[in-house]
Amino acid sequence: MSPSHANKAGVRYRYYVSQALLQHRKNEAGSIARVSAPDVEAAILGFLPLDRSELSERIARITLHRDRLIVHMKGEQDEPPSKPIAIPFAWQPQGRRKGIVHEPASKKVQLAPSIAKSILIAISRARRWMAELIEGIVASPNDIAIREGMGERNVRKLLPLACLSPALVRAIVDGTAPADLTISSLTAALPHDWAAQEQRFLTA
Known part of the structure; x- marks a missing residue:
């Protein structure tokens, strides 16, 4: 999958989308062709002691299943790869949950x-x-x-x-x-x- 996004009415929606789907090979996209990026990142950050900025630096690959994520961490140089980490993840069709990452500013004070x-x-x-x-x-x-x-x-x-x-x-x-x-x-x-x-x- 590759990162992608769409903008609607001032709201930005961010996703991970199957490469096959992006290349118009829908039949090869698998059972989950698109997933909300914030949902995936929230599941990982809620399970692993990482900052958002560390996701791309520390994670080599993520395999998406309907009930879990399999996370492969990057190893240090000359060290064998660590055992993949299974993280519970409840996938939902995109019609039920959008990948909202930006909404118009409001007066509500946010969490530090x-x-x-x-x-x-x-x-x-x-x-x-x-x-x-x-x-x-x-x-x-x-x-x-x-x-x-x-x-x-x-x-x-x-x-x-x-x-x-x-x-x-x-x-x-x-x-x-x-x-x-x-x-x-x-x-x-x-x-x-x-x-x-x-x-x-x-x-x-």
């Missing part, structure tokens, strides 16, 4: 980049811990707390961030989340339902 970065790091840690618990690598949050040198209560508090709504993660990555969003406000009785999370944090 430094705050967004700290929240994304916390989400990345929570997703890693949750994966370790599911795979049986660790037996309990207490094991994680001992390894990380932090209180078990703090681990349990952060774990729900692993189940954050993709739309909410995307808003944090894009900087369009509310300016007063913090890790504490996110983890305070976080609803399990994604729609309820979005209602609480994105529609205020």
Whole structure:
């Protein structure tokens, strides 16, 4: 796939589009011919401790599946390639979700980049811990707390961030989340339902 974009009514939409589709070979484009670029980047930045500027520098290739992304990281010189990383990803047809990356300016104050970065790091840690618990690598949050040198209560508090709504993660990555969003406000009785999370944090 290659990056592409379209502009409509002052809004910029950014995508990754199949090379076959761009070259008018639609039959070779595969089952997913186009995907929202912000959706893919939000999934990766929410899982890995990277800045947006590091995506092209650190990632060699991404393979897109309907339920996951397979990320191949670039290795250091003279080092063997690292094991690919599987990241959960719920693909949606483009008719349901646009790849919006720029909208006309509004009066709404946006989330500071430094705050967004700290929240994304916390989400990345929570997703890693949750994966370790599911795979049986660790037996309990207490094991994680001992390894990380932090209180078990703090681990349990952060774990729900692993189940954050993709739309909410995307808003944090894009900087369009509310300016007063913090890790504490996110983890305070976080609803399990994604729609309820979005209602609480994105529609205020």
